[in-house]
Amino acid sequence: MTSQLVFGAVAVVVAFVLFRLLRAGRIREKYAALWILIGVGIIALAAWPGLMVELSHLFGVAVPSNLLFFAAILLLLGVALHLSLEASKLEDEVRTLAEQVALIRTDLDDARATATAASDDGTDPDRTRG
């Protein structure tokens, strides 16, 4: 019974923290959704201890806790993969942005140099293109 209370408390705390983060705009919904789902799952399992036993029978797992561990590992793997994907996408976007910024800055410097040279009349400011 105590374990049920502990799990239930943990689930409630996780859900509460997530909700607050989400409300404050500090976590995007696409990341929070998965965690909320996990929180709901834990609450369900804590509220209904028989569920785990039923499920393990269903999947042919002898010890219910093993099914729990298996599911937990699978979920965490999924979360980690998701984060890696997002990080790769971000790096790619940052790279493209850096490229564009460098390009714009180079062109801007050139335009400025040309303008200065035109107003000063004469001196070649830089190795000009084309």
Add this chain to the structure above:
Amino acid sequence: MTSTLRRLVIMPAWNEESVVGSTITELLRVVTDADLLVVDDGSTDGTASAARDAGAHVMVLPFNLGVGGALRAGFVYAWEHGYDQAIQVDADGQHDPTQVEAVLAGLEHADISIGARFAGAGDYRVRGPRAWAMKLLSSVFTRAAGVQLTDVTSGFRAANRRTILQYTRHYPAEYLGDTVDSLLTAIRAGLTVVQVPVAMRPRQGGEPSHAPWKAAVYLLRSAFALLIALTRERTPARELPTRRAAA
């Protein structure tokens, strides 16, 4: 050979303050019918100002993107500014400026021209796992391209406008992405390659590593890069917009 083609030399440089100046000076003296763009890959030393002092046009990346990142930025510049040909040259003086013309001339026969070390000229030699890696790369590329390619990791490469467009779309920043992956993907997109024998000089700064375990890691990473690039879906190279026909 004088030509009406607009050509760009792309020189990626990362913390090369000590050598970039002399490389540029020599290049500008020898190569007169091409513009030079130095891509400062987020250097923390005075690379950009050293390059400017030597008379180069410099594009400064806000932070380090790696060779592949710097090169793609250079190719995007070349594409947007309407260059017909672009050639990449190392900032460390490894590539002999007098051979730039020869490598560019390869573009008369193909979309990509590679200045290769093992094609007869010069006396560059390697042994052990590094040699195996090069053998593996060379055999895979020769098969894919349909012509003998002996030095695909050479960074002394020229591209025509069609290839420049291809590179702006696919030029990974990963390790070996700037050589192996970009080239193989370009070949699989239907672009043609030719190899031009060149002699390379020893780098002016730093010696290349010959530690056996590093060479072994290099072999594994090349094999991995190959595997990824070979299994990727082919996307045909885009045709150029027709406005270039007038130029």
